[in-house]
Amino acid sequence: SAVISQKPSRDICQRGTSLTIQCQVDSQVTMMFWYRQQPGQSLTLIATANQGSEATYESGFVIDKFPISRPNLTFSTLTVSNMSPEDSSIYLCSVGTSRGNTFGSGTRLTVV
């Protein structure tokens, strides 16, 4: 199955700043996804990152807040913009495979 490298693994950021999270896959994949896992909660899909076109966002998530890049079939970034403490979460990159989605180890973000 695909191996995903996600970085940073954790960060503590100041309110009002932005953080870009990188996701690198060891093989070419069509579908890449970004999830958020708020403290003590389950995963919520933020958006699907499409190569060569704009990301598709789920209800409640907007491009201005969570801009996504997908420059090729092995890489994607998620930016959390103008952060507030409510953005403190684990952010996970995921890729679709024939045997279910594979997840990166996540980025644990704390906004102070």
Added chain:
Amino acid sequence: GEDVEQSLFLSVREGDSSVINCTYTDSSSTYLYWYKQEPGAGLQLLTYIFSNMDMKQDQRLTVLLNKKDKHLSLRIADTQTGDSAIYFCAESINNNDMRFGAGTRLTVKP
């Protein structure tokens, strides 16, 4: 929207079997999954089952699916302390975008 529900906590003794239950509402669900999340880590896919199957066994793991009742369970035989983690049930129509349950925190006591 469509929901995936599971109990939040389960505690068992080492060596006993653990059964984690999950219910879902979307009758179009084609793929059903169990993920494991250890503290500070991402999600590890444990196993998955297609909706046209009713059972799948993989070493200590047994997945049972009752499609009529939309009920999925994960049985872990001979539970070990290393099995302590949060277990997420998830479903998908197309094996891409997925809906997750809230996770069941399994605690294994020695």
